[in-house]
Amino acid sequence: MTQLDSVESAGGRLGAVLSAPRSGVVALGRHGPWLTTSLDQARQVLTDVSDFDFPGDVTRSGDLSASRGETRSGHVVFPPVTPDRVARGLAVFAAEWDAALAEHDRSTPDEPYDAMALLRRPVARCTTTAVLPSLDVTRRDLVADLVLDWIDALAPVIAARRPPRRWSRARRREGEARSALHAALAVAPGLDGPPQLAATMLAAGIQVPIAAGAWLVAWLAAHPSKGPRQVDASHVVWETLRLTPPTWITARITTREVDLDGHRVPSGAVVLVSPLLLGRLPELVPGEPSGLTGFAPDRWRDETQRPGAWLPFGAGPHACPGRHLGMAILTHLSEWGLARRLALSQPVVVDQSRGIAPLPCRFVVATREAGAGA
Numbered sequence: 001m002t003q004l005d006s007v008e009s010a011g012g013r014l015g016a017v018l019s020a021p022r023s024g025v026v027a028l029g030r031h032g033p034w035l036t037t038s039l040d041q042a043r044q045v046l047t048d049v050s051d052f053d054f055p056g057d058v059t060r061s062g063d064l065s066a067s068r069g070e071t072r073s074g075h076v077v078f079p080p081v082t083p084d085r086v087a088r089g090l091a092v093f094a095a096e097w098d099a100a101l102a103e104h105d106r107s108t109p110d111e112p113y114d115a116m117a118l119l120r121r122p123v124a125r126c127t128t129t130a131v132l133p134s135l136d137v138t139r140r141d142l143v144a145d146l147v148l149d150w151i152d153a154l155a156p157v158i159a160a161r162r163p164p165r166r167w168s169r170a171r172r173r174e175g176e177a178r179s180a181l182h183a184a185l186a187v188a189p190g191l192d193g194p195p196q197l198a199a200t201m202l203a204a205g206i207q208v209p210i211a212a213g214a215w216l217v218a219w220l221a222a223h224p225s226k227g228p229r230q231v232d233a234s235h236v237v238w239e240t241l242r243l244t245p246p247t248w249i250t251a252r253i254t255t256r257e258v259d260l261d262g263h264r265v266p267s268g269a270v271v272l273v274s275p276l277l278l279g280r281l282p283e284l285v286p287g288e289p290s291g292l293t294g295f296a297p298d299r300w301r302d303e304t305q306r307p308g309a310w311l312p313f314g315a316g317p318h319a320c321p322g323r324h325l326g327m328a329i330l331t332h333l334s335e336w337g338l339a340r341r342l343a344l345s346q347p348v349v350v351d352q353s354r355g356i357a358p359l360p361c362r363f364v365v366a367t368r369e370a371g372a373g374a
């Protein structure tokens with residue numbers, strides 16, 4: 001039995017988007033939001049930044065990687081993480097992942113692992129190293145912990161049905177966590193630009209890969225193999241990002257009335273792009289249309305389709321600047337998982353409070369495959 005709750009049967013916003021008709025531009029309510037349902041429409045929305053602007057409020061957006069407005073003008077373009085920084089970050093991730101597993105085995109050997117918890121420090125320290133390579137280890141670890149604290153403090157603000165009041169507990173806690181992070185960044189050596197920008201980069205570059213990594217573990221653990229696996233690690237990564245892209249939806253606001261694929265969308269309307277929806281379009285994914293909702297990493301052996309066509313890292317000037325680091329983290333995790341036999345120890349539920357994340361994602365390493373490393 002697969003113990004992974006199906007994204008297709010999830011309710012909430014996810015259910016509304018997945019059950020929408022997949023033709024044209026669909027108004028989900030009487031006054032929108034408007035959902036794009038084809039790659040061409042999605043590309044237009046993400047690349048034409050003069051017609052489609054960012055939503056204004058960082059704390060009310062669905063996901064940190066879509067954070068804009070309060071923390072920056074909305075038109076800042078983040079430079080991509082360079083290959084040498086990706087390599088440094090990855091080395092930190094590999095060492096910290098091993099350390100996190102070892103610490104779990106030492107302190108709670110009889111408990112299952114919890115992927116969302118286990119990935120926090122390795123990802124936080126990895127991304128902080130890549131974004132701020134001048135930090136010494138002590139400061140890096142402090143900044144990484146402060147980012148995690150801010151992400152945690154933002155969660156209830158983002159998840160609340162109505163924006164919490166300015167002086168509510170949730171807002172105050174978020175403000176305190178944000179100030180502590182900004183203060184640490186303000187004195188960080190090698191920071192070019194305001195602390196707010198570095199904080200946004202770090203938060204987006206930590207929260208999203210934690211969820212992506214946990215999804216990858218969840219998919220592997222929900223599909224244990226009987227013998228050694230012959231699957232390509234990168235195919236597992238793409239299949240995970242196709243079925244459960246953590247930034248499953250992103251929004252833009254029209255700056256004027258626009259023609260979107262023949263549809264008139266009024267000025268000031270919210271337009272949605274969903275990599276999760278695009279990843280289920282038969283024209284973008286190899287394999288039988290009926291099998292598109294299943295986990296089949298081998299489908300990517302078919303090289304006639306380019307993996308990533310469903311935009312799991314976005315597109316245009318605001319596409320993900322950390323995609324190579326994200327791919328490096330996930331590929332390492334995929335190699336680790338493929339060399340072992342993982343099994344879920346309880347059903348995984350799709351949490352929709354901030355992007356999508358598998359919560360909880362508890363698993364055990366049942367046996368080790370032949371040839372696995374130490």
Ligand code: HEM
Pocket residue numbers: 046065066076077078081127130131200201202204205206208209212245246247250251311312313314315317318319320321322323325326327330
């Ligand atoms: C598997 C890992 C990752 C995935 C799936 C992912 C996904 C995305 C997506 C879809 C967007 C575009 C959102 C939009 O258009 O509204 C985005 C933006 C962004 N990502 Fe990532 N990301 C990942 C890793 C990272 C990492 C490691 C970093 C930093 C080192 C990072 C930093 C950012 C930032 C700063 C933005 C905002 C860019 C802008 O608005 O100009 N991401 N990410």
